[in-house]
Amino acid sequence: MEKYVYMDNSATTPVKEEVLKEMLPYFTSKYGNPSSVYSLGNESKNAIEIAREKVAKALNAKPNEIFFTAGGSEADNWAIKGVAYANKGKGNHIITSKIEHHGILHTCKYLEKHGFNVTYLDVDEYGLVDLQQLEEAITDDTILITIMFANNEIGTIQPIKEIGKIAKDKGVLFHTDAVQAVGHVKIDVDDLNIDLLSLSAHKFYGPKGVGALYVRRGVKIDPLISGGGQEGNRRAGTENVPGIVGMGKAIELAYEDLEEKNARLIKLRDSLIQKIFDNIDYVRLNGHPTKRLPGNVNVCFEFIEGESLLLSLDMEGIAASSGSACTSGTLEPSHVLLAIGLPHEIAHGSLRLSLGDFNTEEEVDYVVEKLVEIVARLRAMSPLYEDVKEVK
Amino acid sequence: MYSEKVMDHFRNPRNVGEIENADGVGEVGNPRCGDIMKMYLKIEDGIIKDVKFKTFGCGSAIASSSMATELIKGKTIEEAMKVTNKKVAEALDGLPPIKMHCSVLAEQAIKAALLDYSKKNNVHIEGLEDFNPDEDPHGH
Numbered sequence: 001m002e003k004y005v006y007m008d009n010s011a012t013t014p015v016k017e018e019v020l021k022e023m024l025p026y027f028t029s030k031y032g033n034p035s036s037v038y039s040l041g042n043e044s045k046n047a048i049e050i051a052r053e054k055v056a057k058a059l060n061a062k063p064n065e066i067f068f069t070a071g072g073s074e075a076d077n078w079a080i081k082g083v084a085y086a087n088k089g090k091g092n093h094i095i096t097s098k099i100e101h102h103g104i105l106h107t108c109k110y111l112e113k114h115g116f117n118v119t120y121l122d123v124d125e126y127g128l129v130d131l132q133q134l135e136e137a138i139t140d141d142t143i144l145i146t147i148m149f150a151n152n153e154i155g156t157i158q159p160i161k162e163i164g165k166i167a168k169d170k171g172v173l174f175h176t177d178a179v180q181a182v183g184h185v186k187i188d189v190d191d192l193n194i195d196l197l198s199l200s201a202h203k204f205y206g207p208k209g210v211g212a213l214y215v216r217r218g219v220k221i222d223p224l225i226s227g228g229g230q231e232g233n234r235r236a237g238t239e240n241v242p243g244i245v246g247m248g249k250a251i252e253l254a255y256e257d258l259e260e261k262n263a264r265l266i267k268l269r270d271s272l273i274q275k276i277f278d279n280i281d282y283v284r285l286n287g288h289p290t291k292r293l294p295g296n297v298n299v300c301f302e303f304i305e306g307e308s309l310l311l312s313l314d315m316e317g318i319a320a321s322s323g324s325a326c327t328s329g330t331l332e333p334s335h336v337l338l339a340i341g342l343p344h345e346i347a348h349g350s351l352r353l354s355l356g357d358f359n360t361e362e363e364v365d366y367v368v369e370k371l372v373e374i375v376a377r378l379r380a381m382s383p384l385y386e387d388v389k390e391v392k
Numbered sequence: 393m394y395s396e397k398v399m400d401h402f403r404n405p406r407n408v409g410e411i412e413n414a415d416g417v418g419e420v421g422n423p424r425c426g427d428i429m430k431m432y433l434k435i436e437d438g439i440i441k442d443v444k445f446k447t448f449g450c451g452s453a454i455a456s457s458s459m460a461t462e463l464i465k466g467k468t469i470e471e472a473m474k475v476t477n478k479k480v481a482e483a484l485d486g487l488p489p490i491k492m493h494c495s496v497l498a499e500q501a502i503k504a505a506l507l508d509y510s511k512k513n514n515v516h517i518e519g520l521e522d523f524n525p526d527e528d529p530h531g532h
Contacts, residue, residue, distance in 0.1 A: 305426050307450035311402060324426060324450070333426070345423035381408050381454065383430040383446040384423060 003317045005363045009295055009356030010152055010180060011321055015246065016205040022249045023207065026242040034239050035230065044241045051248025055212055058251045059197065060188040067213050067231045068244050072179040072200030074224065075213040076103035078235070079175045079196045082221035083144045084111050087173070091141035095172075097121045097129050098339040099156075100148050103198075104177055105335075108146075117141070126288040127156035127340050134163065138170050145174050149181035149197075153323055153336045153352060154287030155296025157185065164193025173219060179203055179211075183254035184262070184293055195219050201243065205357070206250030210243030261357060265294040268355055268364060272297050275368040280375050282388070286337065286350065295355035298323075300337075303385040304378040305348050312374040318367055323350040345384075394451060395485035401455035406462050409444040416512065418504025420525055421497050427453040429501040431461070435509055440464050440472055445501070452484075452491040459483050460498035472502055473519045500525060 006014075015023075026047060032040030034048055049063070056063040069075045084094065096108055098120045108118045119137045121129050129147060138145075145167045150157045160176060167174035175196035181187060182197075183204025189197060196219060200211040215221055215234075227236025276283060282302040301309065306324025313320050323334030324347070332338075333347035342350075353367065379385040394402070411432035421428035427449030434442035443465050447457040460480050464472040477495040481487045487495055504525035510517045 303448060305449050305453070308402070308454055311399075311451045315403065343424075344426070348423075348426040381405065381446055382448040383419065383428050384448045386410075386446060 003366070005318045005359075005367060007353040007355060007359060007363070007367060008319045008321050009359075010155075010203070010293075010352065010354035012202045012208065013205045013356055014358070015202075015207050016250065016253060018253060019206055019246045019249045023242040023246040026245050030241075034241060035228065044239075047241060047245050048239055051244045054248040054252045055199075058182070058187070058255050059214055060190055061214050062217065064232070065214055065217055067215060067235050068239060068247075069211045069213055069235060070209055070240065071211040072101075072177070072198050072203075073103040075198035075200070075211045076101070076177050076179075077107050078213055078224035079198060079215075079221070080104065080107045080144065080146060081111065082224055083173055083175065083196065083219070084116055086220040086222040087143040088116075091139075091143045092116045093119070093139055093141040093143065095119045095121065095134065095137050095142060095145045095147075097123060097147050099123050099127055099151055099153075099336045100146070101152055101177055101179065103179075104146055104148065121147075123156075123339050125341050126291070127151055127154050127286075127336065128288065128291070129158055129163070131159065131162055131166065135166055135170075138166075138172060142170070142172050145172055147174075147176060149176045149178035149187075150185065150293050150296075151287070151336060152180045153334055153350075154298045154340065155180075155292035155354075156287045157181070157291045157293065160194065161192045164195075167195070168193045180293060183251060184258075184295070186255075186258060189214060189216070196221075201247035201250055204250050204254045207243050207246040210240050210247050212247070262294045265355055265357075268359060268361060269295060269297055271361065272353060272355070272364045272368070273299070275364065276371065279368060279372050284346070286340065286342070293354075295359075297353040297355070299351055300342065300346050301349045301351065301375050302346060303349070303382045303388065304375060306350050308378055309349070309351055309374060312378065313367075313370065316370045316374070318370060321352045321354075323352070324348045393488060394455075395487075397459075397483070397485040398452060398455040398487065401458040401484065402451045405445075405454055405458040407444050407458065407465065408446065410446065411442060411444050414444075414505075416505040416507075416509025418501050418506070418508055418525060420500040420504050421449070421453075423448065426450065427494065427497060429453065429457050429497050431457070431501040431505040433505045433509060435469070438469050440467055440469070449494065449497075450491070452487050452494040453497065455484055456480050456487070456494040456498040457501065460502055464502055469506060469517055472506065473517065475499060475502055500527070 034045040182199040197214040202208040286298040306322030337347035414432040415435040416433040419430040445457045477499040481495040
């Protein structure tokens with residue numbers, strides 16, 4: 001395939017050259033176990049601590065509040081299970097939202113089977129939680145509020161600071177799954193009143209299989225992985241040194257010139273949205289028009305189905321994703337699209353194009369050109385479109 | 393995920409379109425579930441002279457519709473009645489388990505179109521007595 005346009009940066013991103021370069025020595029020459037006392041081990045240990053400082057700096061946290069994990073899902077599982085079990089003497093109620101990532105939702109479902117009660121907050125048509133509904137949901141038994149920073153499908157950014165404030169005022173811990181936000185949005189855990197925060201390196205040009213959980217000092221949390229004394233006795237297992245080093249470099253790069261990068265991305269994003277709307281009818285934008293991730297575009301094309309759209313795009317060398325049933329591995333379309341009130345038949349026709357540092361305006365034009373052709377072709381095949389044409 | 397055959401029929405679906413004044417038209421599926429198939433038949437002397445389809449659905453739904461039209465074109469009504477979902481799936485070199493309902497839908501589309509033909513022309517078709525075109529292949 002001569003042309004390849006990658007517009008699925010919310011799924012994963014490539015590791016940047018500078019990041020890989022820093023990681024490589026830790027696979028081969030600097031392979032020491034960080035727990036070993038000799039100098040080879042110390043070298044690894046130091047590399048981890050430098051990475052920890054970089055992650056802490058990016059979030060305005062302290063290094064001893066950053067704990068490395070094997071990714072975002074582990075961080076989510078740990079935050080919720082760890083806080084639930086460590087604080088169950090205080091209460092057994094958890095509040096979350098209906099549009100969380102499955103790393104959160106399935107963990108909450110698991111805890112429901114083990115004596116915890118979970119409230120799943122509704123969201124409005126843009127995917128925003130209602131702060132009043134949140135406040136009303138808090139009871140004396142509430143020990144944790146977990147609301148995602150930014151949604152992985154529709155890109156909506158929640159009013160995190162306000163949510164954190166409510167939690168703080170009520171003396172409830174606040175965790176946010178910030179896997180889609182870290183490296184893309186400015187985050188200050190103190191300013192935003194965040195107690196726990198999950199992140200994942202491969203969403204910001206770092207390697208896969210490494211993430212972290214920020215845990216504010218003083219927060220009571222049980223370990224998820226028991227064993228050796230790594231990560232201050234909180235997360236056992238020999239550290240993924242190259243991965244952690246890569247994450248440190250990647251997060252540093254991500255925040256180096258965030259504002260310029262985002263200004264460019266937002267322009268590209270809005271241009272893509274505009275061009276889709278200018279050239280294709282029966283289309284709707286999902287998520288909030290402005291409170292959204294800089295690179296996120298999510299639209300529904302009526303009368304066609306998402307998977308056939310993705311297969312057609314792939315044939316043109318374009319990588320994207322969809323919330324249709326046929327791509328979720330179930331027969332239901334995405335829980336996020338249903339939660340924002342889309343009817344099933346419209347949710348089936350969703351397309352997410354997530355832009356990143358390597359996408360260009362030229363690629364945007366190519367994608368729009370191909371989308372016009374593909375949507376027209378699939379609609380010509382669709383019995384639903386035929387009915388609309390008759391009404392016209 | 394899909395066989396080369398499925399991708400071929402998705403890329404170049406056979407017999408897409410409508411037939412004006414078709415002798416039988418059948419529509420099955422449900423937009424809620426993400427797939428609808430509509431099949432048009434031209435029947436002369438008990439033989440399916442022409443067949444066209446329109447489908448809203450995923451790659452395997454489009455490929456299954458296309459393959460189903462190929463399997464019945466030029467065949468007698470009796471032969472078309474023998475095209476089961478399994479035959480459609482086999483002809484496509486298999487479908488992923490979660491996509492098998494697409495081939496069920498294709499079988500139902502053929503039968504729904506034949507049922508329409510039999511009603512319009514008051515002819516009896518063996519095997520359609522218990523056929524319910526509104527039956528949900530997803531089983532939910």
